[in-house]
Amino acid sequence: MNPKVLLQISQAQVNFLGKTTFRNLNFTWESGQHWAIIGNSGQELTAFLETIRDTTHLSQGKISRYFAEDYVAKKTSEGSVHSFRDLISYVSQQYKFRNKSNLQNFYFQQRFNSSEADEAASVKEYILENSPAVPGPWNLENVSKLLRLDHLLDSSILKLSNGETRRLALALGLMRQPLLYLMDQPMTGLDAESREAFGDFLKVIISSGIQVLLTTSSHEIPDGITHIANLSNDGITASLERKNYNLNQVQAYALPWDMNLLGYLLKSPEFDAESVVKLENVSIGYGERKILNSVNWVVKPGERWQLKGKNGSGKSTLISLLIGENPQAYSQNFSLFGRKRGTGESIWDVKRPTGFVAPELVRFFPSNQTVKKVIASGLFDTMGLFKKLNPEQESKVNQWLTLFNLQTFSDLSIHRVPLEKQRWAILARALVKGPELLILDEASQGMDEMQRIIFRDTIQAILEKIPITLIYVSHYQEDIPKAVTKTFELS
The missing domain is CATH 3.40.50.300 (P-loop containing nucleotide triphosphate hydrolases)
Structure with missing residues (x-):
């Protein structure tokens, strides 16, 4: 040797x-x-x-x-x-x-609730508690400095952005x-x-x-x-x-879906408001840390926006307001679908017109939730399916399974299927109810290069077929469909 x-x-x-x-x-x-x-x-x-x-x-x-x-x-x-x-x-x-109880039983909303996020360790605690006592050159101080975590050491791990x-x-x-x-x-x-x-x-x-x-x-x-x-x-x-090494260009391809079925499943939203999103001087903070500071933004029906910003700029916090997950929403001056938050609407009223896709969603589904149940849960805006589907709902879910070639994974736990299949299942979950607003937060993360291209072009095909409002978050400009024509950037 x-x-x-x-x-x-x-x-x-x-x-x-x-x-x-x-x-x-x-x-x-x-x-x-x-x-x-x-x-x-x-x-x-x-x-x-x-x-x-x-x-x-x-x-x-x-x-x-x-x-x-x-x-x-x-x-x-x-x-x-x-x-x-x-x-x-x-x-x-x-x-x-x-x-802190060594249980992975977080739920999605918990990360935006100041008191409940304390159930999770701080960044410093988590690094020290999960690092073996092995001698070597790397310690908390130099690792934190190298990876730009030093200013986050006292933050709850649930409050961290994806990056x-x-x-x-x-x-x-x-x-x-x-x-x-x-x-x-x-x-x-x-x-x-x-x-x-x-x-x-x-x-x-x-x-x-x-x-x-x-x-x-x-x-x-x-x-x-x-x-x-x-x-x-x-x-x-x-x-x-x-x-x-020389970079090869991607070869031409065709979307692998039945485009007639895609067109059949997509229903044009019915807008009855001047704006889908309207934020006026919105500020969100946790303790002394200010996440959003006097943010103003108006999204009108049918507009397609890219939401930009560095890791930690507040994109996830802003989205949490739009999907009804942030408890500080009621103290802010903003409206969704023409209705001011805090005027008697329930969280389900907020969620019903909105489809949301983010890679971290998968880890909040219970282990008994199959791919089919995850897609079906979009009909009820729950993190899992907990009721029997009627025949119409069953048919609709099965059609989305067919569209994205997920039939063979239908009865497998969402946690046991490849990442790219998880992403298509979460997209189907967002679309199955026919939302007025679609929010995609790093939605193709974890997909390989070709799958990312297919994902982008699938979203483009959807935008061409129906006048749905879109907010797309991605750090990769090549992932943004060409139908996205507006940009809002957080500093």
């Missing part, structure tokens, strides 16, 4: 989530190489990382983890409990946080003092500034001796990466040094 080789996968047939994912996987990782793995399937990219971690099944071939040989021999001689995983940090796309949560997950990985650092699409959810800074983050941890391997899109190869490999179900189809 070459002493530089850290890990080698040889002629492996890999089974992941009950099916053969790779037929003949070969890969060699040498010391000093820092890899970006790209491909057309997010599930395959995740399976590749899980193979390194030994959470997939090899029906043939083998994987040799040379990086851990000395460590395993030392711990064995000492009689200590050990695993090669002690030397690995892994940041997946489905990180889950727990409350801030991602940075927390990266910080926890460093606190494990890893030799290998594996990351599954780590730039997902980061704003443009944070994505640009991600290369600096990689350079710092690489200079400390950490070996990096991450999955990403072909358009986002961060600084610090030395080698790139293209992955398919046939295995690694190409590998090359970063300096020899």
Whole structure:
């Protein structure tokens, strides 16, 4: 064995989530190489990382983890409990946080309720409580500074934005003092500034001796990466040094849906107000921390807006007002669908005309909620289905399952299906009731490159068919449909 080789996968047939994912996987990782793995399937990219971690099944071939040989021999001689995983940090796309009772029983509204958010640990508490007592160069102070969490250390983890949560997950990985650092699409959810800074983050941890391997899109190869490999179900189809990499253009394609069925399922909303959203000097804060400060914004029926802002600028808080989840709504001067909040309407009156899609929604559904039940829950604006559907409702839900090719996943728990299937299910949940306003908050996050394009073009097709009002949040300009013509930016 070459002493530089850290890990080698040889002629492996890999089974992941009950099916053969790779037929003949070969890969060699040498010391000093820092890899970006790209491909057309997010599930395959995740399976590749899980193979390194030994959470997939090899029906043939083998994987040799040379990086851990000395460590395993030392711990064995000492009689200590050990695993090669002690030397690995892994940041997946489905990180889950727990409350102070060590239960993952948060509900979606809790993050916007000042008192109930205290059920969750602060960022500082969470880092310290979930970091193993392993000697090494990384501590709370330098990890917090590197990942720009120092000003958030006393904040509840439930109050973090999507991008801030991602940075927390990266910080926890460093606190494990890893030799290998594996990351599954780590730039997902980061704003443009944070994505640009991600290369600096990689350079710092690489200079400390950490070996990096991450999955990403072909358009986002961060600084610090030395080698790139293209992955398919046939295995690694190409590998090359970063300096020899040329970006390929996406080939032409057609939407994979029955467009006639899509048109049949979409119903034009009936607007009876001058504005869908009207905010006048809206300010939201928690303690001394001001999240929104005197925000004014009017969204008229049929308009399509992009909502922009850096991580932590208040986008999620603003959206929480629009979907009826923020208890501070009643002290603010704003109207939805022509009706001022706090004039006797129920939360269900607010939710009924609004469809909402966000990647974090999935983790708030109980584990017994199947893909079909999640879609059906959109008819009742609940986080799960808790009543029997009538024949008309049953038919409508089944048609959305058919449209987005989700029939084979219908009876599986939403938590057990691939991320891209989760995203289509959550979109179907938002559309099944025929909303007047559709809010998409990083809605295609976690999808692979081609699926993101399909998602964007699907939304474009919807906007072309019905005059629905849209608010779209994304840190990626290429994810925004061309029908979105207005921009509102939070500073």
